[in-house]
Amino acid sequence: MNWMDMTLREYQAALASSSPTPGGGTAAAVALGQAASLAIMVSDLTLGKERWKEGWEVAEAVQSVAIPLLHESGVLANQDSEAFDLVMESFALPKTTEDEKLVRRNAIRQATLHAAEIPYKTAESAMSLMRVLEPLARLGNANAVTDVGVSGLLASAAGKGAIFNVEINLDSLPEDHGLNMRQELSNLKEEMRLVSRSIMDAVRERMEA
Numbered sequence: 367m368n369w370m371d372m373t374l375r376e377y378q379a380a381l382a383s384s385s386p387t388p389g390g391g392t393a394a395a396v397a398l399g400q401a402a403s404l405a406i407m408v409s410d411l412t413l414g415k416e417r418w419k420e421g422w423e424v425a426e427a428v429q430s431v432a433i434p435l436l437h438e439s440g441v442l443a444n445q446d447s448e449a450f451d452l453v454m455e456s457f458a459l460p461k462t463t464e465d466e467k468l469v470r471r472n473a474i475r476q477a478t479l480h481a482a483e484i485p486y487k488t489a490e491s492a493m494s495l496m497r498v499l500e501p502l503a504r505l506g507n508a509n510a511v512t513d514v515g516v517s518g519l520l521a522s523a524a525g526k527g528a529i530f531n532v533e534i535n536l537d538s539l540p541e542d543h544g545l546n547m548r549q550e551l552s553n554l555k556e557e558m559r560l561v562s563r564s565i566m567d568a569v570r571e572r573m574e575a
Contacts, residue, residue: 367380367387367444367447368440368444369388369392369396369440369443369444369447370440370443370444377396381393386450386454387447387450387451388443388446388447389446389447389450390527390530390531391446391447391449391450391481391484391485391488391527391528391531392443392444392446392447393527394446394485394488394492394523394524394525394527394528394531395439395440395442395443395446395485395488395524395528396439396443397520397521397523397524397527398435398439398442398488398491398492398495398520398521398524398525399435399436399439399440399443400520401435401492401495401516401517401518401519401520401521401524402431402432402433402435402436402439402495402517402521403432403436404513404514404516404517404520405428405429405431405432405495405498405499405502405514405517406428406429406432406433406436407510407513408425408428408502408506408507408510408511408513408514408517409425409426409428409429409432409502409506410425411506411507411509411510412424412425412502412505412506412507412510413425413426415507418505418506418507418508420505421501421502421505421506421507424498424501424502424505424506425502425506427498427501428498428499428502428506431494431495431497431498432495432498435491435494435495438491439488439491442484442485442487442488442491445484446481446484446485446488446531449477449480449481449483449484450481452477452480452481453474453477453478453481455477456470456473456474456476456477457470457474459473475539475540475543478535478538478539479535479539479543479544481531481535482531482532482535482536482539482544482547483544483547485528485529485530485531485532485535486528486529486532486547486551488524488525488528489524489525489526489528489529489532489554489558490554492521492522492524492525492528492558493525493554493557493558493561495517495521496518496521496522496525496558496561496562496565497561499514499517499518499521499565500561500564500565500568502514503515503518503565503568503569503572504568504571504572508572508575511569511572511573512569512573514565514568514569515565515566515569518562518565518566518569519566522558522562522565525558526555526558529551529554529555529558532547532551533551536548536551
């Protein structure tokens with residue numbers, strides 16, 4: 367199922383259904399796409415406007431990050447659902463003989479690791495967008511600064527939500543699985559927390575200027 371080919375109403379109905387997919391990981395990736403869209407809009411409202419010339423370079427930098435995310439977020443949304451489906455399929459493998467149990471256990475572990483890797487990519491992509499939003503809030507078109515704020519909130523929700531899925535999958539795996547993610551996750555979470563706060567501070571300061 368390609369969630370990006372649905373109407374918004376169809377997607378929301380699917381998300382609200384009792385089916386396990388789409389779930390939170392897909393919703394996080396979709397939120398990332400919305401965050402990127404708003405960032406592009408504010409950049410478009412900044413570029414070419416003499417009044418906001420100081421923000422042109424920033425707006426171009428934002429677009430270089432955000433435009434590719436329009437496609438990437440949709441891919442991640444679909445991949446997240448597919449990864450969860452693979453986990454469920456691996457749990458359904460036969461487990462009568464010892465050989466079958468071994469095959470099933472390895473399949474579950476590989477599928478679960480993959481199910482952690484996809485939202486980790488979503489979190490990294492969300493972080494890449496968040497890094498460029500604070501300067502956009504400070505130097506972009508001031509009339510659209512609240513849109514930067516909403517973009518920041520959506521990107522933060524996407525990143526933090528994706529991290530939940532990374533953590534729950536890694537927690538079910540042996541400690542020697544997903545070592546790179548385990549090592550980087552703490553730093554990613556802290557950077558996300560700090561940058562999210564800085565975006566909101568920049569938005570509020572611009573609103574009060």
